[in-house]
Amino acid sequence: MNRIYLIGFMGCGKSAVGRRLSFLLKLPFYDMDKEIVRQTGKTIPEIFEQHGEKYFRDLETQFLQNFKNDYCIISTGGGATMRKENQKIMRNTGLVMFLDAPFREIWRRIHRDPNRPIVRQSTREEIEALHKARYRGYKQTAHITIRTEFRTLRQITQYAAFQVNRLKSERFDLN
Numbered sequence: 663m664n665r666i667y668l669i670g671f672m673g674c675g676k677s678a679v680g681r682r683l684s685f686l687l688k689l690p691f692y693d694m695d696k697e698i699v700r701q702t703g704k705t706i707p708e709i710f711e712q713h714g715e716k717y718f719r720d721l722e723t724q725f726l727q728n729f730k731n732d733y734c735i736i737s738t739g740g741g742a743t744m745r746k747e748n749q750k751i752m753r754n755t756g757l758v759m760f761l762d763a764p765f766r767e768i769w770r771r772i773h774r775d776p777n778r779p780i781v782r783q784s785t786r787e788e789i790e791a792l793h794k795a796r797y798r799g800y801k802q803t804a805h806i807t808i809r810t811e812f813r814t815l816r817q818i819t820q821y822a823a824f825q826v827n828r829l830k831s832e833r834f835d836l837n
């Protein structure tokens with residue numbers, strides 16, 4: 663139990679909070695999407711186009727199975743909590759924090775981004791339905807849910823750091 667996983671829908675703030683938390687707690691930061699891009703030498707849209715979504719989901723599971731570093735912060739892909747297998751690995755190897763942002767805010771942040779194949783191919787209603795369908799999975803996977811509405815990135819990061827320090831003595835071995 664010595665990693666911190668940030669989970670949640672696309673655009674909820676995982677990368678932005680992860681970077682700040684990494685600085686505050688002095689722990690290295692890994693972005694799962696970026697690691698997959700680095701390992702495959704392909705962009706995420708390329709992976710989806712050339713190999714399909716299932717292949718990308720397998721890469722996510724492989725990343726979680728093979729990742730060896732401890733004492734770090736990992737920002738996960740927005741769909742990485744869909745598989746039970748992935749949920750298990752995350753809960754068993756770290757503290758899992760769900761950044762819970764309201765859908766209208768998420769949509770405002772992601773709808774023009776060309777690097778998100780799922781958003782590019784879908785309507786707002788479809789993405790909202792996906793958010794709804796995944797919500798329970800995020801809640802179930804997380805040890806802690808952080809509601810981000812009306813909070814700045816700084817406030818969210820400080821709250822996350824407070825939770826890490828609070829839980830450290832109980833079950834989270836970061837020393």
Ligand SMILES: Nc1ncnc2c1ncn2[C@@H]1O[C@H](COP(=O)(O)OP(=O)(O)OP(=O)(O)O)[C@@H](O)[C@H]1O
Nearest residue numbers: 672673674675676677678679740771810813814815
């Ligand atoms: N609480 C917040 N207040 C203001 N801006 C925010 C907040 N959370 C995130 N943002 C901004 O929203 C955008 C999306 O955030 P970010 O890239 O961190 O999301 P993400 O969860 O990593 O998404 P993905 O991994 O799917 O790309 C960024 O420009 C980020 O600075």
Ligand SMILES: O=C(O)C1=C[C@@H](O)[C@@H](O)[C@H](O)C1
Nearest residue numbers: 672695706739740741778779
């Ligand atoms: O929500 C999703 O299914 C995804 C989110 C991104 O982080 C990437 O992992 C990819 O674009 C798929």
Ligand SMILES: [Mg+2]
Nearest residue numbers: 676677693737
């Ligand atoms: Mg990100």
